[in-house]
Amino acid sequence: MKSVLKAFVPKNKCVACGSCMESCPVGAISIFKGIYAKVNTNYCIGCKKCLGVCPISIIHFEEVKNEN
Numbered sequence: 001m002k003s004v005l006k007a008f009v010p011k012n013k014c015v016a017c018g019s020c021m022e023s024c025p026v027g028a029i030s031i032f033k034g035i036y037a038k039v040n041t042n043y044c045i046g047c048k049k050c051l052g053v054c055p056i057s058i059i060h061f062e063e064v065k066n067e068n
């Protein structure tokens with residue numbers, strides 16, 4: 001079984017600036033109710049483009065087991 005990296009946003013720290021959403025090439029991030037960024041891990045390809053744009057550097061990555 002292969003592990004893949006996925007982005008995660010701690011919702012209590014996010015200020016919903018939208019920078020990560022704009023940087024994501026596959027549209028995996030949305031701003032939930034204008035409050036925090038939410039990553040759809042089904043779409044995230046682990047490219048880390050969102051990592052560098054967060055002004056408060058809260059995005060982190062976790063290995064997730066891929067069934068495929």
Ligand code: SF4
Binds near residue numbers: 027043050
């Ligand atoms: S790692 Fe890449 S694909 Fe995943 S949420 Fe960030 S920008 Fe989007």
Ligand code: SF4
Binds near residue numbers: 058
């Ligand atoms: S760039 Fe950072 S602060 Fe801005 S919406 Fe994304 S996770 Fe939240």
